[in-house]
Amino acid sequence: MNIVEKILARASGKSSLAPDDVVFANVDKVMVHDVSGPGVLKVFDKLKKQGISVDKLWDPTKVWVAEDHFVPSAEKMSAENIVKLSNFTKNYGIEKHFKYGMGQYGICHTLSHEEAMVMPGDVYVGGDSHTNTTGALGAFACGLGHTDIAYVLLHGKIWFKVPETDFFKLNGKLPDHVMAKDLILKIIGDIGTDGGNYRTMQFGGTGIEEMSVESRLTLCNMTTEAGAKNGIVEADQKVVDYLTSRGATNARLFKGDDDAEYANMYEYEASEMEPIVAKPFSPENVAVVREAPSVELDKSYIGSCTGAKYEDLEAAAKVLKGRQVKIRTEILPASISIYKRAMENGLLSIFLDSGVTVGPPTCGACCGAHMGVLAKDEICISTTNRNFPGRMGHVESQTYLSSPMVAAASAVTGKITDPRDL
């Protein structure tokens, strides 16, 4: 069995599983945030009317809550949703609620690794499509709709059809200035935004072994944009050390069998990889940066679960050090822990000296919610994950998706720029 089959077999008490088998799996962790939380409460209300008890959750210690999409509250409706979320965690006895303005908080998919919320081999579901991110820790991690999350909260289980797994092998170490974001954009360009529909995208090979845990998180994060059920990398010692350094006491290796089977194999040579952007209005609409259209950018945005981890900020700082930005540039570290490390290690000074505005952790403008959305006709280069029409603001704005290095280099020149050409 491959790693996904093994995790689902373990979670459903089966000795073996194959693609298309349907299992009723025990869930190890579940997450809701300030959009899916109120959505789940709506489902609870409906269930209550049907006479189904929603008084108790299956296990409040396995539930955790993030405030990320609409914090800091820009208007009263968002503020009210945060109050609802607080009442929800209080009423149900959920202790792991990362609150804005009270120490560690941030984007849910960032907290999942920064706070070591999920372990290798876990089944982890969240009320957000980018829950796939956390598969980089060697877990089966996927997003669910509000009804499914409500069910998991009440019963601790959920049905899964075992997905087929496609294996993406990276040979060799990525060159300098080429980041995991470039690789995943290349892959999405190759297989399309539905290329992974209801499939697992697993990453491996020497290039992935060389990669940091945070780079692997970027890869798994964007599997959502290929329509994948989940993305996964087998947990190695790096993952165990990463989680242990963040307070985990039970992180351990979890791998597939040596004779694991995969539906399709894709192979990429790291030495051939280049910085890439996805042009409007789809993540599959990719171009090599050096061949990208010469557009006048209005803004560079370095943020989100995809592109504001510590390593992403470090990469941006490398490019911005001693340089000035030519266009409006915002950097929003994805969690307070990352913010603090960036401060301690001098990254914030580099950003502020180069003219960048540093904001608080939030999903903010990535989903066009608030905190720096785009005006009509504005063009943005962004380390985020989607560039659908209107995604980051006005429906007639445009977003180019890129790595943090490309976003930083482009901030310096005002045009889409390969960091090797600065």
Added chain:
Amino acid sequence: MEPFKPVESIVTPLDKVNVDTDQIVPKQFLKLVQKTGFGKFLFYNWRYDENENEKDDFVLNDSKFDGSQILVAGDNFGCGSSREHAVWALQDYGFAVIIAPSFADIFFSNCFKNGILPISLEQKIVEKLQLDVNSMKIDLENQNIITSSETIPFEIDPHKKRILLEGLDDIAQTLQFEKKISEFEKNSKVPSVL
């Protein structure tokens, strides 16, 4: 959930591929937590201009399609976020059936949780249905689409079909087996704590 009733309606053709959840219901409406009323935000940026006037060139604003319960769209419908608001908006607007060559996974699953029938058909057939705006019938029981000129069969997972026909949501359905589940749990060797 209400049991799925046979649908007889004209078709609303939406000739677009990769219709994502940001287009189905834009983010600014995700904050709303009232139970209904998402229909007025459906395809908001396509339906309305900046002054909230209806755009003439969008199909939903063509009175010819008023009351339509069947939406026929392009490949990979519902891609993007997991927001269930997307399904709520389609349903609240009045759509009961969505036909497309393929659907995004979470959206597809969310449909069944809310009593909407997503049908995936070959590209060729979908294109034909987009041109045939006459009334057609959707017979879920026999898995047929009956147009004025032909009967087109469609596939559906038998379990999902039952969910829709009997109006069982997942929770109600699983609770039918509560006794068996408790029994299984008692005898299960799977550790409940990891």
